[in-house]
Amino acid sequence: MTAKELKNELEYKNKSAYDSITEDELERSFAYAESYKLYLDCCKTEREAVTYSIAMAKARGYEEYTLGGEIVVGGKYYYNNRGKQLILFRVGEGSLEKDGAYVLVAHIDSPRIDLKQNPLYEDSGFGMFKTHYYGGVKKYQWTAIPLALHGVVVKSDNTVVDICIGEDEDEPIFYISDLLPHLAKNQMSKTLAEGITGEGLNIIVGSEPYREEETDGAIRLNLLRILNEKYGIKEEDFLSAELTAVPAFKARDIGLDRSLIGSYGHDDRVCAYPEITALFDTKNTEKTMFAVLADKEETGSDGVTGMQGELFTDLLAEVCEAVGANYRVVKSKSKCLSADVNAAFDPNFPDVLERKNACFINCGVVLSKFTGSRGKGGTSDASSEFTAYVRNLLNEAGVSWQMAELGKVDQGGGGTVAKYVANRNIDTIDVGVPVVSMHAPYEVVSKLDLYMTYKAFCAFLA
Numbered sequence: 118m119t120a121k122e123l124k125n126e127l128e129y130k131n132k133s134a135y136d137s138i139t140e141d142e143l144e145r146s147f148a149y150a151e152s153y154k155l156y157l158d159c160c161k162t163e164r165e166a167v168t169y170s171i172a173m174a175k176a177r178g179y180e181e182y183t184l185g186g187e188i189v190v191g192g193k194y195y196y197n198n199r200g201k202q203l204i205l206f207r208v209g210e211g212s213l214e215k216d217g218a219y220v221l222v223a224h225i226d227s228p229r230i231d232l233k234q235n236p237l238y239e240d241s242g243f244g245m246f247k248t249h250y251y252g253g254v255k256k257y258q259w260t261a262i263p264l265a266l267h268g269v270v271v272k273s274d275n276t277v278v279d280i281c282i283g284e285d286e287d288e289p290i291f292y293i294s295d296l297l298p299h300l301a302k303n304q305m306s307k308t309l310a311e312g313i314t315g316e317g318l319n320i321i322v323g324s325e326p327y328r329e330e331e332t333d334g335a336i337r338l339n340l341l342r343i344l345n346e347k348y349g350i351k352e353e354d355f356l357s358a359e360l361t362a363v364p365a366f367k368a369r370d371i372g373l374d375r376s377l378i379g380s381y382g383h384d385d386r387v388c389a390y391p392e393i394t395a396l397f398d399t400k401n402t403e404k405t406m407f408a409v410l411a412d413k414e415e416t417g418s419d420g421v422t423g424m425q426g427e428l429f430t431d432l433l434a435e436v437c438e439a440v441g442a443n444y445r446v447v448k449s450k451s452k453c454l455s456a457d458v459n460a461a462f463d464p465n466f467p468d469v470l471e472r473k474n475a476c477f478i479n480c481g482v483v484l485s486k487f488t489g490s491r492g493k494g495g496t497s498d499a500s501s502e503f504t505a506y507v508r509n510l511l512n513e514a515g516v517s518w519q520m521a522e523l524g525k526v527d528q529g530g531g532g533t534v535a536k537y538v539a540n541r542n543i544d545t546i547d548v549g550v551p552v553v554s555m556h557a558p559y560e561v562v563s564k565l566d567l568y569m570t571y572k573a574f575c576a577f578l579a
């Protein structure tokens with residue numbers, strides 16, 4: 118045997134999906150990216166993602182389920198959890214106790230700049246909003262870019278006012294200022310973490326005063342007047358509102374070859390969208406499947422809409438009850454792909470990743486046996502057996518995939534919802550998409566990696 122033959126036989130190398138993809142499939146992957154870009158533009162908050170995903174599900178025959186309702190074999194259901202978390206499920210004809218449920222989980226919240234509960238003030242000729250950032254943001258990245266305002270205001274009579282300002286070209290946008298370089302001597306000598314502070318992320322909302330008569334806070338008053346005329350809200354209504362500033366950018370192709378997509382919120386819509394479309398597209402009627410779109414991942418998955426909450430297992434228990442399966446047995450046989458993004462190797466920042474165990478753009482969907490930080494702290498760590506199961510599944514389906522951990526040892530790290538599913542006695546592994554500039558207002562993914570993730574989920578549900 119020549120050395121070359123022996124190499125081919127024994128060595129493992131990360132390969133670009135471009136090496137093996139057919140022209141036909143390449144075309145399909147670019148077409149798939151177009152529908153994903155639409156999803157990105159319509160789903161900048163978890164509430165919008167829930168609304169849009171429900172519309173997609175309803176169009177495909179999914180019915181709304183409420184706890185305690187009827188579940189039948191062959192049924193397709195969705196559970197809308199407070200408008201912020203969505204759980205889609207299909208009840209299969211096969212034995213739930215034998216195979217368990219096939220579970221996909223992704224999250225639909227993204228880092229952003231939330232308004233404080235009492236946000237509106239006036240200072241030096243500007244009307245401003247105080248903010249409290251949500252999730253892990255590099256604060257300086259959120260200055261001097263166009264922002265849109267999204268969210269809901271629930272008034273004292275419980276009516277819900279939906280707000281979305283700044284997405285259409287003819288609508289105004291919002292803005293957080295940064296310092297001009299000419300006067301930034303002190304700021305530039307600070308660290309990136311200190312250059313822009315949390316309390317410094319104040320949003321410019323306007324500058325025109327109420328001019329009927331002279332009064333204190335006339336700019337503020339004029340803004341309240343506009344809000345009242347347009348939305349029927351008063352200042353106290355802010356106290357029960359969820360309003361957030363997100364980048365006003367649209368998803369766009371990046372590069373002369375259009376092979377990449379730039380957008381706000383790839384993390385984690387780039388997994389959420391493949392997850393629900395794979396569920397919609399599967400022809401399998403044997404398996405019982407769940408697709409969970411979770412909220413609050415970016416802040417620790419706590420609360421009634423986060424993956425630490427009981428809802429997913431409550432629904433699994435309801436399905437077990439309906440088909441007469443033992444819930445505890447079903448959990449022990451269930452399998453979960455916890456879908457979240459990973460850090461793509463970035464040639465501008467090669468030092469933080471270790472090449473042999475990093476994920477690369479266009480090398481396909483990423484598996485991570487474990488996440489966490491330091492000595493593998495805070496991870497569920499998938500077993501060798503389950504990792505091999507997924508590895509074989511992807512190989513047999515012709516999916517381009519790679520194995521990676523997030524960053525060098527002791528460089529930092531990150532967690533996902535995987536452990537919250539695994540803690541319920543369900544085998545779980547992290548899968549996802551390599552992202553460049555994760556958590557920035559504009560993130561980058563590759564179209565092939567997106568498509569390979571969809572293909573991986575299809576294989577899991579096939």
Ligand code: MN
Nearest residue numbers: 384385457458
């Ligand atoms: Mn994520």
Ligand code: MN
Nearest residue numbers: 228384415556
């Ligand atoms: Mn994230």
